[in-house]
Amino acid sequence: MRVAQWRNWSGSVVASPAALLRPRTLEALSACVADSAKLRVVGAGHSFMPLCETAGTLVSLGDMEGGLDIAADRQSAWVPAGWGLDRLTAALWAEGLSLINQGDINPQALAGATATGTHGTGATLGSLSTQALGYRLVLADGSLVECSADCEAALFQAQRLSLGLLGVATAIRIAVLPAYHLEERVCRKPLSQVAERIDALAAATRHMEFFVFPYSDDVIFKTLHPVADAGEFTGGSDVDGSEVGEGIFRTVCRIGARAPRLIPAMQRGMMWASAKPGRRVGPAYRIFPSDRTVRFEEMEYEFPRGAGLAALRAAIAHIRRERLPIAFPFEYRLAAADDIWLSPFNRDLVGEDGGESVSFHQYAPMPWRAHFAAIEAIFQAHGGRPHWAKRHTLGPADVARLYPKATDFAALRRRVDRHAKFANAHLETLFGIAA
Helix, strand or coil: CCCCECCCCCCEEEEEECCEEECCCCHHHHHHHHHCCCCEEECCCCCCCCCCCCCCCCEEEECCCCCCEEECCEEEEEECCEEEHHHHHHHHHHHCEEEEECCCCCCCCCHHHHHHHCCCCCCCCCCHHHEEEEEEECCCCCCEEEEEEEHHHHHHHCCCCCCCCCCCCEEEEEEECCCEEEEEEEEEEEEHHHEEEEEHHCCCCCCEEEEEHHHHHHEEEEEEEEEECCCCCCCCCCCCCCCCCHHHHHHHHHHHHHHHHHHHHHHHHHHCCCCCCCCEEEEEEHHHCCCCCCCEEEEEEEEEEEHHHHHHHHHHHHHHHHHCCCCCEEEEECCCCCCCCCCCEEEEHHCCCCCCEEEEEEECCCCCHHHHHHHHHHHHCCCEEEECCCCCCCHHHHHHHHCHHHHHHHHHHHHHCCCCCCHHHEEEEEEEECC
């Protein structure tokens, strides 16, 4: 008898696994893996692609025993892979440490965030996958292996962004910094001004991003920069300071779903209301995450520097020309180049200057599939590669064309999981894996 259905955060991905298990010990996890014909691991369900969808065994690592193991030099720590970023960053802060960087969603499990290339923003900062220095994995036969740049180096390279295809990560050695505080500033700027000065704006602060509604000519411009200890955090969410809070935005989305013709005027009104600059200061782990309670679907593409802004402006022009009812803003971020085989920010793909990411969202209750298809065509025409966990339509031919190292990844996957135990239907199709 199958367990109750599992749904992802947005509600669009539904799984009916044969079993949903929460092992507490390494021995129990190893036995579970060895005994399962098909198995996927689930974290917080923030993937918009069906990465966790399975008719086999679905495993959550949230109850696994273990804790932080901080290196003597305090530059890294072994962390339970199933811990959410919220739990991890709070535990690190209590030890006087912080992650190098993180995104604005923090319930995600560390294993899922690294396995999909999740990232924050910052021209000199890589994704969470670049911060992973080692892994402890349960392989398809239930055996345990440790890998790093110095031990099982090929497995480590592939595991850094693996989509869960190589094994079940039980612990991850992650790079850390001494705990630091951040100052966040949010203000309104004209999109044209930001586009003209993007390199200078990116160089002026450690973290920079902006949000732009498709029917507004202005952006909500956000920066984060390290500052001296400013005491305990007392602020709200990142957008509350500019007077466009989650409550107001939820109301606007609900009205827009019922009366799409009002969306352009409401977006311009929200930007008018965001004229007052906002500021928050506090511990990094409290400033990085944001309240994101309004459900949405998301597609994100990564580009070489310069191409992302062009793609963004082309996408906005298309939405306005077709008068599409898009309720959510685009999000623009930066990331450093890396050397990870399946990373869309691999320097062989984006160049040494790193890349830009553009995220396209739609309010979850509203139609989104046709709109995503149209915007994806624009993003692909500008040389983009999708975030693996967000909506895309790649097939095996696309993967081979876009990722020269995909062949190496496939060979490594066949070596450690000959019967494709960790591949579900989506991943079999994406990578051309024989069922």
